[in-house]
Amino acid sequence: MSNPDADSPLESPPNLESLRRLMQTLRTRANEMPEGSYTTKLLSGGPEKIGGKIREEAEEMIEAASEEGDAGREHFIYEAGDLIYHAMVLLAWRGVDIDEVAAELARREGTSGLAEKASRQPKS
Numbered sequence: 001m002s003n004p005d006a007d008s009p010l011e012s013p014p015n016l017e018s019l020r021r022l023m024q025t026l027r028t029r030a031n032e033m034p035e036g037s038y039t040t041k042l043l044s045g046g047p048e049k050i051g052g053k054i055r056e057e058a059e060e061m062i063e064a065a066s067e068e069g070d071a072g073r074e075h076f077i078y079e080a081g082d083l084i085y086h087a088m089v090l091l092a093w094r095g096v097d098i099d100e101v102a103a104e105l106a107r108r109e110g111t112s113g114l115a116e117k118a119s120r121q122p123k124s
């Protein structure tokens with residue numbers, strides 16, 4: 001199935017800064033573990049609890065990917081937000097910043113996944 005949005009032009013991303021702010025909030029939650037916080041509840045359950053939510057949210061995002069129209073697109077974005085939030089909670093639990101993940105992605109920039117995979121295959 002083709003992706004109708006694949007060719008959308010990339011505009012400047014003014015909201016990406018919110019990822020940094022969210023990461024800071026999540027790291028503070030991990031340090032302080034305040035009561036009355038959903039993030040604290042997740043962090044208290046460790047990778048098992050957080051991972052369970054990541055699996056659940058990934059399923060929901062995948063299901064929403066095929067929904068059509070503007071409402072479908074909005075729902076897909078909503079589910080992606082849930083998945084990314086929960087993935088970032090796992091980063092915070094592990095003491096890793098989203099910037100470190102961005103650095104890893106930057107390191108990979110320009111290397112095709114196919115070329116990277118080939119470089120890992122044992123030479124006979």
Ligand SMILES: N=c1c2ncn([C@@H]3O[C@H](COP(=O)(O)OP(=O)(O)OP(=O)(O)O)[C@@H](O)[C@H]3O)c2ncn1[C@@H]1O[C@H](COP(=O)(O)O)[C@@H](O)[C@H]1O
Nearest residue numbers: 022025026029036037038039040041053056081082085086
């Ligand atoms: N971005 C989010 C965010 N996205 C999703 N969620 C929550 O993630 C949950 C999604 O899980 P579900 O849809 O399965 O809802 P649920 O059935 O109530 O969840 P479960 O009880 O099954 O775990 C909902 O409770 C959402 O409110 C989030 N909760 C918090 N944040 C951010 O984290 C910050 C800190 O939140 P607290 O730590 O809770 O103060 C907030 O200010 C927000 O910026």
